[in-house]
Amino acid sequence: MAPLARRVLAAARALTTPLLPEDFVSVWRPLRSKRAPGARVVDVRHETGDATTLLLRPGAPLPAHRPGQFVGLGVQVDGVWTWRSYSITSRPGDPLLAVTVTAVPGGLVSTRLAHGTRPGTLVRISEPAGDFTLPAATPEKLLFVTAGSGITPVMGMLRTLAATQPAVLEGAVHVHSDRTAADVVFGPELRAVAARTGLRLVERHTATAGRLDPDSLTDLVPDWAAREAWACGPTEMLDDLTDHWARAGDPAALHVERFRPPTWDDATGTGGRVTFAASGVSADAAEGQPLMAAGEAAGALLPAGCRMGICHTCVGPLRSGAVRDLITGDTHDTAGEAVRTCVSAPLGDVTIDL
Numbered sequence: 001m002a003p004l005a006r007r008v009l010a011a012a013r014a015l016t017t018p019l020l021p022e023d024f025v026s027v028w029r030p031l032r033s034k035r036a037p038g039a040r041v042v043d044v045r046h047e048t049g050d051a052t053t054l055l056l057r058p059g060a061p062l063p064a065h066r067p068g069q070f071v072g073l074g075v076q077v078d079g080v081w082t083w084r085s086y087s088i089t090s091r092p093g094d095p096l097l098a099v100t101v102t103a104v105p106g107g108l109v110s111t112r113l114a115h116g117t118r119p120g121t122l123v124r125i126s127e128p129a130g131d132f133t134l135p136a137a138t139p140e141k142l143l144f145v146t147a148g149s150g151i152t153p154v155m156g157m158l159r160t161l162a163a164t165q166p167a168v169l170e171g172a173v174h175v176h177s178d179r180t181a182a183d184v185v186f187g188p189e190l191r192a193v194a195a196r197t198g199l200r201l202v203e204r205h206t207a208t209a210g211r212l213d214p215d216s217l218t219d220l221v222p223d224w225a226a227r228e229a230w231a232c233g234p235t236e237m238l239d240d241l242t243d244h245w246a247r248a249g250d251p252a253a254l255h256v257e258r259f260r261p262p263t264w265d266d267a268t269g270t271g272g273r274v275t276f277a278a279s280g281v282s283a284d285a286a287e288g289q290p291l292m293a294a295g296e297a298a299g300a301l302l303p304a305g306c307r308m309g310i311c312h313t314c315v316g317p318l319r320s321g322a323v324r325d326l327i328t329g330d331t332h333d334t335a336g337e338a339v340r341t342c343v344s345a346p347l348g349d350v351t352i353d354l
């Protein structure tokens with residue numbers, strides 16, 4: 001930012017506190033707010049009864065994603081911005097960013113996005129994040145194992161490989177498990193990619209063949225241990241595969257993507273008053289309650305993305321006090337240290353520069 005623009009922004013901040021200029025921008029031009037970037041839903045594509053692809057045009061360019069990564073989408077539920085992470089299913093460079101949302105039973109956000117989104121809807125969006133990606137040099141022998149909505153990050157990979165390195169798919173195997181053929185998200189496209197590239201697509205329909213487990217995977221893909229594998233699906237399947245690779249294969253050759261909120265064992269002793277200095281909001285956090293959750297409950301508009309400690313969108317510098325990172329268990333008590341507010345709980349009174 002030019003020095004003059006910086007001075008004008010600083011003056012505007014002083015005049016508009018406790019709201020920041022970015023907050024006014026988010027009202028006037030919601031898609032371009034830096035604090036809470038937005039995207040417009042340009043089109044909606046119903047894939048199956050439960051799965052819907054949203055084609056998004058971000059208000060400001062996002063960093064290029066790598067196939068397999070996700071973005072956080074924020075929607076307002078009862079006046080509170082609520083976020084979930086969804087895999088990007090479009091290719092890098094596509095004119096619109098596609099995410100595919102599967103409505104899960106009882107899932108307020110996923111159901112609203114999958115069944116209640118119309119073209120023109122505005123959502124908030126975080127930058128692409130996640131390590132469930134292919135390496136720069138694509139391995140020669142690939143294996144994808146997916147089930148249900150776990151197809152979504154892999155679909156982003158397959159679309160990209162089919163367009164840029166179709167020869168790599170010729171020797172690749174994709175085992176996908178779903179209830180029936182009609183339930184397979186992107187089913188017709190997957191079958192077309194397989195027919196066009198030589199990808200060996202193995203569909204396992206659980207309504208008739210039962211759940212995919214390591215034994216059946218071994219039967220279906222006898223050379224599984226010689227392949228570099230990417231797996232996404234229900235926790236039980238991923239746990240089974242992780243054990244299997246640890247027991248009989250190379251654990252480093254298995255990459256898994258899990259979408260679930262973080263859990264933490266030891267939040268004992270946490271809790272306190274958190275002050276968000278830039279927002280001018282203070283809140284009392286209960287034991288185990290992250291800074292972000294406490295601040296939002298008190299009305300603070302905070303930067304947020306995955307809410308799982310992955311994307312670092314929520315990071316703010318610690319001004320005073322101490323926090324415990326609930327995932328790593330580490331204590332941060334040095335002024336200026338970067339704190340992930342979504343997974344950090346206060347240890348007494350804390351001030352964060354957000």
Ligand code: FES
Nearest residue numbers: 305307311312342
């Ligand atoms: S919101 Fe992603 S790390 Fe906190």
